[in-house]
Amino acid sequence: MSEKVTIIDVARRAGVSKGTVDRVLHNRGEVAAKSAEKVRKAIEELGFKPNVHASLLASRKDQIVVCLMPEFTEGEYWGNLYNGFMESVDMVAALSIRVDIRLYAQYDSSSFVHVCNEVLESRPAGVIIVPLFPLETMDFVRQLKNNDIPYMYVDHKLQEDDSYLAYIGMPLYKSGLLCAALLTERCRPEEVDKVAVVRIKRDLAGKSDPTSDRRAGFMDYMREHFPGADLRTVQVNPHDRGGIDSTLDKFFSGFGEVRYIVMLNSRINLISDYLASHPVEGRRVIGFDSIPSNLRMLDRGVVDILIAQHTEVQSRHAVQCLADYLVMKKCPAERDTYMHMDILTRLNQEYY
């Protein structure tokens, strides 16, 4: 109806053949500068838009989009991201794009490097990275750049890098502010006496701490609004579930009755049992991320609030975005897309 302009029209108008038009369309060279110019002009004047279907039909090669993300076990945070990638498979299949999800070991940078090399060898049309190891990632994206392979970040990005196509994630610092504000909502300064921040022991170096920005936001808010609060940190070991209870027992017996507890990562479920067996009147507990075990804690009333976002929307959107770029060279509206943070309580978590 609207689009009746084909490459034939363009060719005629430019006084060349389809072949030439196609060449400049995909700038695969072999074209005299002046005919290229004529073609471009004709395209412009006619408002020519290539027909995606014809194009995809004729060039019967699928493009491959690689999604590179950490391995995970059932119910972990990364699972949601993974689901988003899976959901996108069908959506872009119609554009002849294959989605190839590659996982690397969360605690092993050499595994990451290994997978990166495999990815490069598979000559993907584009890559989506959920990065954990800054140095190794830097290396990888440099190679992608050299090979003219567009890539995006999801969840985290590298500050030092400026060649990425787009980034989608949560505003981490602000999520820390939000957490602090929700924790202390409607509280008078003197009420907020003791605050416990539970962290997990990190065994490996070389891995960026995903929660450091968030912690900064949290701390800044607390310092500003509740300078008198006694903030203490306790570290639990995720690999020693049995030991967590005693760690916390020791910590809280030294600290006293604490009514403000947060965990700034997705692992609040680790202290679920402890909280359940040590109820405190008027206590507020806030955690992050809508993984199943955390959601269950909302229902049980062990956690009051989860700050989350639709992680699977992020990853799905990323693939869609990259697909659009690959097929029609459409760049995303905003290079850095920050997603809205959701406040989940027992009452509104149901359809999340």
Next chain:
Amino acid sequence: MSEKVTIIDVARRAGVSKGTVDRVLHNRGEVAAKSAEKVRKAIEELGFKPNVHASLLASRKDQIVVCLMPEFTEGEYWGNLYNGFMESVDMVAALSIRVDIRLYAQYDSSSFVHVCNEVLESRPAGVIIVPLFPLETMDFVRQLKNNDIPYMYVDHKLQEDDSYLAYIGMPLYKSGLLCAALLTERCRPEEVDKVAVVRIKRDLAGKSDPTSDRRAGFMDYMREHFPGADLRTVQVNPHDRGGIDSTLDKFFSGFGEVRYIVMLNSRINLISDYLASHPVEGRRVIGFDSIPSNLRMLDRGVVDILIAQHTEVQSRHAVQCLADYLVMKKCPAERDTYMHMDILTRLNQEYY
């Protein structure tokens, strides 16, 4: 790679020609029962999946999806829905689907009927309805059904109808529960003495009250948890902005100092000025929907919480869904899709 099976393969296997295969594919009759059967068997055995691009290329007709929704003025609730429809235009353009948004007057059922007739005449491939007038809508969908035109509901649906392809919206009753729970969070029963429910005057009958389910949820929660609360309703007239202040003045002077105020529709902005000029210590105000004027009230501290959802996601998703159905006959996973309700406060509304 995976899909190497074409209709030619199917034709060969079934011992017929491409033409016949195509006929059974789109069941346009003119096929002997037994050859049809053979073809179906061949398709099954070969796992044949038609190539969307080839199909769309060959049949160079765009399909039209009509989105039927209320007219609105800048900044109204419906604007978000509209934006979602607009966003979907590009997404499905690649599938040769044109999105045609038709607006009807919010307060005029005859306008609705008129637009419906136009829609029917344009012979759309599918329709998405945001209904306001139950009776007239019932009539319309009956005609759609007669014409084998698939349709979906967004935002609201008709209880009596059972022929729709899918529905996407908010769980209204539950949103009322949530509202009540947030309003009274951490409150002792005796604290919640007086509650004001602000409504808007409805001038027209024949129009379903979109908030009645929500109000039921709200009331049920209050009755159960705060049976002693004095709940009163006041009606303001949206068409007489100037009169709102005095209406409220009168109401509240007869009621006393009220610390719990809700409005169960998107029009909380109507009472924005009154609230700002009549501050009450410890007051909680809750409204619905993330339209700009409401969001501003969060920022100003006039409203504490908005219960919202990404309306534009709903409408966008609906189009996508219908498109998938039209192109590849893929039915939505859930016929009724309830969207998550978001809790918006001053702190997390920014990227919404």
Next chain:
DNA sequence: GTGAAAGCGCTAACAT
């Protein structure tokens, strides 16, 4: 009822 054949708009290999 069914098959043959002519495209749809574009790509890519092959001539020139």
Next chain:
DNA sequence: ATGTTAGCGCTTTCAC
């Protein structure tokens, strides 16, 4: 450097 041509997989006349 450029034109020509044979498809890609499916739809749609049009004969038979």
